[in-house]
Amino acid sequence: MGKPVNGSKGINPRQEWVLHVRRIRDDQDQAAFAELFRHFAPRVKAFLIKSGSDATTAEECAQEVMATLWHKAHLFDPSRATVATWVFTIARNKRIDVLRKQRRPEPEDLGWGPEAEPDQDDVVALQQETAQLRDALKALPEAQRQLIEKAYFGDLSHREIASQTGLPLGTIKSRIRLALDRLRHAMN
Known part of the structure; x- marks a missing residue:
């Protein structure tokens, strides 16, 4: 689980995620979004918890990150970043916004980007x-x-x-x- 389902052979998962974002951008494809959501939402939540968020805040931020992906798919540029990097950059920015709203200083050890995929x-x-x-x-x-x-x-x-x-x-x-x-x- 976690890797996109693909009927065509020879497309790696990173390319497949790009195609999903394009389907969301061009067709508001809910199935493509659902796959991206299933893959990235738990990882974003774990990333936010690891960076200091409580579980509730991490869940809310993860939901906002995925909503941003849906609404701003047109801003994704595959020549500048992978889908994972883009999603985790959105997550990092949401986390910083939450910290600012709480008037807390940003933690020094706030991670940047996803960890390697587990075996x-x-x-x-x-x-x-x-x-x-x-x-x-x-x-x-x-x-x-x-x-x-x-x-x-x-x-x-x-x-x-x-x-x-x-x-x-x-x-x-x-x-x-x-x-x-x-x-x-x-x-x-």
Whole structure:
């Protein structure tokens, strides 16, 4: 997964992404956009998280980056950059805009551009682990699952969760500990 589907042989993925951007530019091709979105949105989100964004901000920025790709496909110039470089430049600029709005100084170590594509074996293993974790989360009792989601996906502290839910702090900690034990067991 991640590489564009192509009926014609001999076109490398970079050329295929360029053709997708052209299809978006010329025909507002939603299928081409969907492929680009599936490939780049998770990578952009991971890039933004790695550069210091919280998960929610990274998700919102990734959505904005992909919307920009849709609306500004006519600005892409394949002689100046690859599609990946263009997308990650948009992401970097969105990140800088967010930092400016928050009136924070730009981090010195803000990465520039995408990392190398992972090996296919690593991608498959990660997809399998993700599916296994998703199933393990679904199998948790509702009360535990909600607390895990708040703590790890909502990035809330135990105190914030207690304040939000009205549950005692000890109950929060116990349920999260039990849920993590169950998840560890399910992942092994």
